[in-house]
Amino acid sequence: MRSWFYIAFIVAVMWFAISHFSDTSARTNRIKKLFSSKKTMVAQAYVEQEVKLSAPEIAKPKKQTEEKDVLSELILSPEQQDIYTVLDENKHLWGEIFDQSKGAVSKLGKCLKTLDRCGERRDNGYFDPNRTSTHADLNRVLMAMQEIVRQSPSFYNDLNRNEIIGLTEINNNNTPILAAQLLLTGDVSDGEFSQMLSNAKSLTGPVRAMYLSVLANPPAPLKQAHVSAVFAALANRNDRYTAMEVQKKLAQYNLTQSQFVAAIKKSCYLSNDGSGENLWPIVRRNIAVQSQAMGYILNPDKLGCQAPIVR
Amino acid sequence: MFSRFISTVTAIVIGCNIAFADENTQAMILEPSKEASHHYSFDVADMLKPGKAGYFALSPAHKVIGPVYSKENASEYIKEIFGLLIQAADSIASEYYKVGYDDNVTYWTFLVTALAIPHHESKLMHARLADRDLKRLPMCSSDYNELRAINSSKVLSVLQMIYREPTDPILPNCSVINKEPSVQQVLISTVNKEDVGFMQLNGRAFREALMPDVYLNVNNSARFGTYHYYDKFREIRSNFAKYSCMKGLNPYSDHELTKASMQFQLVQGTWGSYNIGNTLSASVCRFSNKAARNNEYDQDFKKHLEALVILNTSIYHKYLPENSVERRALDEIIYNFRSIFTKDSEVERNENVQAVLETDYISKYSGGSSKTVFTPNYYINTPTLILRHAPSFDPQWACGKAHVSSLKVAKKAPNLHVEKVWDFLNPTTKKHEKWAQVRVSKYADNIEMTSEENYCYIYGRDAFFVDANLISKVQNKGLTNTDLVGTVTQRPRNPNILEFYSWDSSIIGQVKPLSKLSIVEMALQEIKVRDRISGDLKSRNIKWYKILIPDGSGRFGWVSEQTFDIVTEK
Incomplete structure (x- = not known):
């Protein structure tokens, strides 16, 4: 008799538990729906009552990790303007900063390649796909990593170099430059360098010109590949903006004299951009300034570049 | 074809409004037609009208470095703004002006661009002075100073952290401000509540623009904004062939209309890309496409440009005294820009521009400081x-x-x-x-x-x-804003995910709970709850915690005590 009583009691408890949990589950779904929408006073009242019901089931913390979000507090905080001072004052945290930076590089690098640039795009309003505040954050992280590696080269081995190479495709003013400089603080393999060179194609304007100058000391087998990348940028008639910017930096690419002259000849076409405008004065000045920087005596007018003046 | 038609019409309109230069007339070089001069007229004082712009009222402990507008000093204010803009523009565009470059036309066009853009963006208003006794302007708006008007969570997080830092807030509550005899106010857009200062730089895209070093420093604001649109200007200038609205334009052509529309359209295209943020063809050429979305903004900008270079009805013309070096420099810039419309344009004038470039507009403000002198320890x-x-x-x-x-x-x-x-x-x-x-x-x-x-x-x-x-x-100095560490756990509805909300309740981030997080601040939200027994509505405060989302994005999100338990560390 007593055992029947126990069985009946257990069944009753189970029935109560099942009905209660399923009810809670249905309610919590409603809570979620309400919470995701605009808050209204009525909705708030509803949420308030529902949460009260489920309050006894608050989960207790299972464990506590000691990890602190030092990256956000020190490197990404809007209050911390000078990364180098912050790093100097927190040398004991470099390990954590570096670890968290690697995570940030991985996440931001991926989402900055999406169309909405980590959710920064808006349908209506200001949006520069190559210059968002997420780019700025990534650049700060790269600057911090670079400084840490510069002062403690052992961190270099801990870098995920493939991910950093991936950043050199991002057409932001600073990201590819900082990423390349970070990689070049240590030894990169020929394959990696070659990949970095090939990523230059994704960049435009002064960014590409600057990026190619960062890569101006390639390993011996890749010297020709670097020169080819410079020539390709100069000769691309569909992107005269980039060609002009590369022309302005010719002296920084460690070209030999014959390569230098070849580069100028490849960019002669820039003196007429197809709009009928005579750009020879600009091209002439670029050639004169770059020749002077290289220590060559070169008369631009004798190169045969000058286009007829269009009237 | 249509855009060419529009540009031709534009050029004809411009051409019709131009009188030819009389080189003997020093002050007013080119007279606009009488009919046209009654058209667009702008005034910096328009920005004093209620609802025209939003303003943050600054704590008297934090002053703006640079000119601050008041009705009494309007002329001096515009002089200084003009000088700072010209100096900022020259410092970057002078590369076009170098001997041998032969592209002075582009240099003068950029100077016009530098004057026209803030003229349109803010009517040159950056900071103004409100006086309690005069009662001309409201002293403080609590919606702005307490940041309730701000929609963007990004902008909000920076303002909250830096400007509302409670120990020594740059933007105190209005109850404090209203007791002051006078207060400086800085401009913020009423439209999106993100664009700040006279350059209307977007605070969401440019966190630097919100920093006190830029926002509360007029010269730095001028330089930051000018540099930003120079980027766009330069790209467009080097890429005429890429843009349908610029194609076939030749600044060295003898054909007046082609030259005129080229320079005029370069300014318009630069503003378009500054407004949208990118240099895609559709953005740069939006002004020439009447059917384009937001083309009306370009039409409005064009009115400001015409007031500046054709009608002489700009704010600069209105406030710069006739005999001042700044006014003469303005006339020179406009003359040099407009001379490209005329055949006899060889004589370039720049003596007064040079004088403006050599004038010191900054050092008299060097005593001020936008940085806090208070070091809480x-x-x-x-x-x-x-x-x-x-x-x-x-x-x-x-x-x-x-x-x-x-x-x-x-x-x-x-x-x-x-x-x-x-x-x-x-x-x-x-x-x-x-x-x-x-x-x-x-x-x-x-x-x-x-x-x-x-x-x-x-x-x-x-x-x-x-x-x-x-x-x-305080032990951990340097982390004063983020040193409240809490452990966050979630209630049963989704114990595996911790969700962060933006100020407008959209979910902006998710991470696993049970991790230590830095709470930046706490806010109370008043809600009405209906009592189940009596049926009465009762007020109750819910705590919201603002936390840096630990996903490396550097963004902040809000979590509420309703859905999360926050166990603060002892």
């Missing part, structure tokens, strides 16, 4: 700290109180800090009566002054005496 460990002007417990020496709402929070929260100057043992009384002299920010929310008399309080020079046992040293 101690926190208050008592519910009420009496601030005295002598080391004595006698009530007559009390000047005010610093209130602490919750001691539990006080230990870590940043909003109850003081700056300790020194401490000492009182030699005249009991042996161990330790006193400290501290400074507090007059504009902090938790300070209540009981006396306004000078001997009690002179900000920046005097400090108060307090019982030294009632203040404790």
